[in-house]
Amino acid sequence: MDIVRESKELLVKNRWLTNGSQYTTPSTEHYPYQWLWDSCFHAIILAQYDTDAARAELRSLLSRQFGDGMLPHIIYWIPGTLHNFRWGVEGTSSLTQPPMIAYAVWEIHRHDPNQAFLEEVYPRLLSYYRYLVERRDPHGEHLIGIINPDESGEDNSPRFDVPFNAPSDISYEAHHELRVQLVDENTASNFNVEFLSRHGGFWVKDVPFNAIVIENLRALAHIASLLKQEEGEQFANRSVELITAAMREKMFDSGEFRSTYGLDNKPLIASTWAKFAPLFAGLYSDDEARRLVQGELLNPDTFWAPYGMRTTSKEEPAYRAEGFHDKFSWRGPVWMAPHWFVYHGLQRYGFADEAAQIRQKSIDCLEKSGFRECFNPETGEGEGAHGFTWGALVLDMNPAEEQGSTFFVADIEDRELER
Numbered sequence: 219m220d221i222v223r224e225s226k227e228l229l230v231k232n233r234w235l236t237n238g239s240q241y242t243t244p245s246t247e248h249y250p251y252q253w254l255w256d257s258c259f260h261a262i263i264l265a266q267y268d269t270d271a272a273r274a275e276l277r278s279l280l281s282r283q284f285g286d287g288m289l290p291h292i293i294y295w296i297p298g299t300l301h302n303f304r305w306g307v308e309g310t311s312s313l314t315q316p317p318m319i320a321y322a323v324w325e326i327h328r329h330d331p332n333q334a335f336l337e338e339v340y341p342r343l344l345s346y347y348r349y350l351v352e353r354r355d356p357h358g359e360h361l362i363g364i365i366n367p368d369e370s371g372e373d374n375s376p377r378f379d380v381p382f383n384a385p386s387d388i389s390y391e392a393h394h395e396l397r398v399q400l401v402d403e404n405t406a407s408n409f410n411v412e413f414l415s416r417h418g419g420f421w422v423k424d425v426p427f428n429a430i431v432i433e434n435l436r437a438l439a440h441i442a443s444l445l446k447q448e449e450g451e452q453f454a455n456r457s458v459e460l461i462t463a464a465m466r467e468k469m470f471d472s473g474e475f476r477s478t479y480g481l482d483n484k485p486l487i488a489s490t491w492a493k494f495a496p497l498f499a500g501l502y503s504d505d506e507a508r509r510l511v512q513g514e515l516l517n518p519d520t521f522w523a524p525y526g527m528r529t530t531s532k533e534e535p536a537y538r539a540e541g542f543h544d545k546f547s548w549r550g551p552v553w554m555a556p557h558w559f560v561y562h563g564l565q566r567y568g569f570a571d572e573a574a575q576i577r578q579k580s581i582d583c584l585e586k587s588g589f590r591e592c593f594n595p596e597t598g599e600g601e602g603a604h605g606f607t608w609g610a611l612v613l614d615m616n617p618a619e620e621q622g623s624t625f626f627v628a629d630i631e632d633r634e635l636e637r
């Protein structure tokens with residue numbers, strides 16, 4: 219299988235142009251819209267070989283920004299095709315998703331420096347991260363909250379079973395119904411986050427989301443610095459410090475970061491891959507990272523499976539290797555985006571061999587089952603959507619590029635000076 223060629227072909231096959239807006243659907247058959255973090259992944263992949271398409275993807279994503287700065291997690295470009303995606307207001311969803319966009323913008327710039335594009339998107343990026351840091355933290359705790367599991371990108375992860383009051387053997391449909399009801403409740407209160415944090419059915423500070431915010435604020439700081447936007451740079455750097463400290467204070471327990479729920483930040487203890495996400499943002503000490511990687515990630519009884527990293531530990535009662543009939547599941551199956559985050563996290567800490575194994579297991583899944591939405595960790599069988607773009611993230615698991623840190627600031631600045 220020629221993964222590079224097939225990835226590039228899939229990204230073209232899933233590309234749409236609607237009223238001048240170019241975007242890539244995660245799977246044309248199953249998800250015929252534009253999704254927030256999916257589009258950021260597409261831009262990160264395209265940054266390697268087609269930066270014009272990468273920039274077009276992000277321009278479309280930014281074009282439906284809300285007045286308060288929020289970026290919606292879905293844009294329903296073609297009206298009248300809402301299917302069962304009921305969480306919509308006027309052409310978009312009213313939720314957000316893990317904010318990978320500053321990182322994606324920086325990746326494009328790293329491969330193909332273009333200051334005009336940075337200037338074009340910077341005000342919208344700043345306004346999105348300000349929205350997250352200010353509106354999604356109504357009690358000044360320096361942790362960003364989410365109001366629906368879909369905002370984590372891991373829709374039916376058992377990490378959220380406690381706040382959801384969901385049994386560990388909940389079906390796909392029952393879980394979906396709970397989330398849709400939640401959107402209806404959110405809509406009734408007009409998405410007032412302060413109100414929802416007190417009275418809503420779901421108020422979670424999620425570990426991957428906050429780790430992703432931190433790494434993206436670093437990218438925003440680099441962009442602001444290049445553009446000599448001192449205020450934005452200070453905002454981003456200060457927010458990184460505050461969120462990093464708050465995660466340590468309120469989420470760190472027994473050697474790992476744990477998501478919390480409710481006003482009093484009760485820990486969510488279901489064991490999922492979320493504990494590895496802070497590797498991506500460098501939030502563990504070297505010793506903590508080593509213990510976590512050796513004790514948990516590489517442990518076949520918990521996360522390490524023949525076909526990759528289980529998204530839920532095999533020791534959890536909720537663990538199931540399969541999807542739900544023809545549907546996806548975050549209750550065990552391997553997904554390529556978590557693989558990508560962990561790959562980069564491992565590289566960051568110098569676990570090059572382990573990173574290479576994650577990459578190889580990703581390739582094994584694709585070779586066995588093609589570009590599927592997720593994979594049975596024990597057998598590599600594909601689950602959920604077909605023609606799903608996330609497999610192309612393997613193109614950005616590139617050992618030659620890694621140098622122990624995610625950003626290559628010195629590199630970029632030199633190139634900027636040359637231009």
Ligand code: GLC
Binds near residue numbers: 546
């Ligand atoms: C599923 C995934 C979510 C993704 C979406 C579109 O809902 O759980 O993370 O963004 O599909 O691919």
